[in-house]
Amino acid sequence: MSEFITVQVGQCGNQIGGAFWPLALQEHGIATSKPITQQQRSRYNDAFHSFFWSPSDVTGASYKTLHDLESAKVKARAVLIDMEDSVVARFRRGPLRKLFDETLLLTNYPGSGNNWAEGHHTHGSSYESRIVEVIRRAVERCDHLHGFLLMFSVGGGTGSGLGTATLKLLSDYFPDVERFVTCVYPSGHEDVVTAPYNVVLATNILLEYATCVLPADNKSLLDICAYLQNRKESNESAKAVAASSPYEDMNSVIVNMLLNFTSGSRFPGSLNVDMSELSTNMVPYPKLNFLSCGLTPLGFSSSQILPVPKQVEPWARDHQLLKIDPLAGTLLGATLLSRGNVTLSDLRYNVSRLQNKGKFIPWNQDAIKVGLCSVAPTGHPAAHLSLLNSTSMGGFFSHIGGQFDRLYRRKAHIHHYLQVDGFSNSEFVLSRQSLLDCTSHYQHLTTTQNAVLDRLQVV
């Protein structure tokens, strides 16, 4: 079975990780808080090794509680990096504390002061050898490493700066292993003034070094949570859930996406999708690697089981984790991953619906990759995930570029960046330029006509 290493960087990244591990355990029938019914217990224990590592060679079948995991010394395949101690410290105290290997934690006190340059250059260079060492230790425990799942936000300093520095290191040291990045974009109303700088500087690195980027933004996540909350309130049975904190809910939306995303590699199915296939299918040209992801159902693992209709629309605007409308642009590629109780006919039906709705690039009218995984997510009979490579992403890039310009025009705050060793003003210029190039490439693709060259003639 394939294995993944999660790399959680910074406060946000580690919070996503905090939501990730309980849900990942739940997929294998191990409860972290409330007891799990026998029926929910997963039977797919070969897949246990995808996210977890155990020193003794026992299959996951024997693990039923956290205590079992502790006594078997099972560890998560997770690398935790933060320049502030607070979030990682919470892991150290939390119920899952035994799940994380102390030697795979990397923390420090100073923080990065919401400064990308400090995270990327200062911490990036001084921690380089330690990061490589920690990751190598995690890699050595894998037999079939498929990919790294990186999680961080791009608005702050540590996640954005050090996260992208880690990404670079991964591509240097492990060029053959896929690098998937889930990053959270700020919605523009946060208290971080320098966010636009951090966003653009980080995005430039992501374009260059990530296999695929699965972006999310806070605005979309909040909207999704609000929608779920409304639905719950109308439903009297689910009062208890309302008590959970908003960030946790937002993170679990991302986590559900990640679990669906990797399900095809981890579990058996009649149409398997390995992670290595994704970039082949979704990235027609280098640097066009940002994918808009949408989920159906949006809900997290609540006790309430909703019937999943045959007709699903994970590609709809309000199901996207990023505030863009992918179908408004030209689609360069699409992936539809279904898991659970879904037949091939249902899938083909949805494929043809997407084909009617979306405007595909003329030279590849049927650029749809499909996957069927037979294991349903916890608490739902089925789930669908759509990944779309849409030219609408160009609009998103010009939006974050515009926010960057507003600050940069007045040269506001740039002295904080320039005083960092190793950072020069040209990085601002180059990053902005790379975004502009990307936008114009998307623009160019929107207007492409069909092939002008005739097919080869046999004489």
Add this chain to the structure above:
Amino acid sequence: MALTTIQFGQCGNQVGHELFSTLAKDIFNPKPGVSSYDNEIYVEKTVTQWFEQDFNMDKLVARSVLVDTENKVVQDLLKKQSSNCHWGYNPKTCALQSGGAGNNWAMGYQKKGPELLESVTEALRIQNEKADRLAGILSIMSSAGGTGSGVGSFIMENMHDEFSKKVFFNALVLPFEEGEVVTQSYNTLLTLAKIWNVSDGTLLLQNDHLHSMLVNLLHCKSVGIGDLNSIIGLKMAGSLQPLQTTSFSSSMSTTDIISHIAPHPSFKYFSVKSSPHTPREVKKFEGGYQWNILSKHMRQMLRINSLNPGSVTIDWELRPPSTAQSVHSLHQFSCSIANLLITRGVGFASTQCTPGKDFREKPLHPCWVPEEGAFLHCHQNRRFNDQDKFAFLLTNNSQLYTPLNTVVEKAWKMFTHKAYMHQYTRFGVLEEEFVDAFVKIESVIKAYKELNGSEVTCI
């Protein structure tokens, strides 16, 4: 004579498994409809061709090599067979890896293929040494993904020299036209081009067509991958199971069949039409069709639109045979290099049916094809697939260019925009290789296309 099968990739392994299950079911047919002496001969021939007898376990072991870059599917098959008492695979003849070939022909051909070569050669040696007399090698693969197409092409090329004296043929499953994998046209194109040089005959199977057969004939409401595979298994078993010498037909071995159906180096493709397919619930009540109706029906399947020879007005394989059809001499038929009608079932000798007369009509074949080469009829009295009468038509005709044409059309569109090229050049498959593949397949298409009309233009 023994036949060694190599199953490549997810599709190849699933189809192969289905094929062997069909064969095992055929061997243990409780109602063969022939004398026990004849039945014994049939079973013995089947077993020598496909299986090796394991007397210790009292089980049949498939003469098959299982190749995959992701071990999930094969592990699943091996697990499944422990509950199966009639036949199984030899776990020693599996060549497996983990990680998949990323839906990328180049990755399969340049990276995974060479990595797997040694273990495949070894597995093939084990399998071949067990056979007293080896007739040939059959490879089963799909062309859409990376493993079947890339690894399959690489291994077949490397095996070809070693087995140049044996029949070397393959079954190739073409993807849904609406798209399963975004790069499927590239992968299919490159596979077709590589295999063309080394294969003695290629059976083309179109997923789209099989899907419509299931929907139209078998009234499947929801079609699973397994249903598609079982039709493929049925068609392959029906064409390759033992035949017998009767007063009106002669027996043919698998080697004979391939050399009959692919007699010309420019025309190596063939497809298998089959009839009747009836839903299980209907089967109980229906008495079945007359042989001459079935024979006429099989000929109908060669009909094409007389105004536009490139298309088919009605796909007769998607209709049940009917008594009411009038075969008018004005109907145009697609021009065939060779046809082979295989009838399986009871009571053919007592009917007045002479399929040879219909099928040998001049306009059905180019003028350079000798009469005895154009059409052959083979028969087996034993009941097949629990049906009294079953007919298969192996045909190598001008219609076969249409699926190839679609593939080249799509691949060319993408190629002229250089889309996805970086994924292939990354593994060292350069533009020249694509151009070579285009040239090769365009000329094959041209040859097939020009068949229609060649029955007239004879000097």
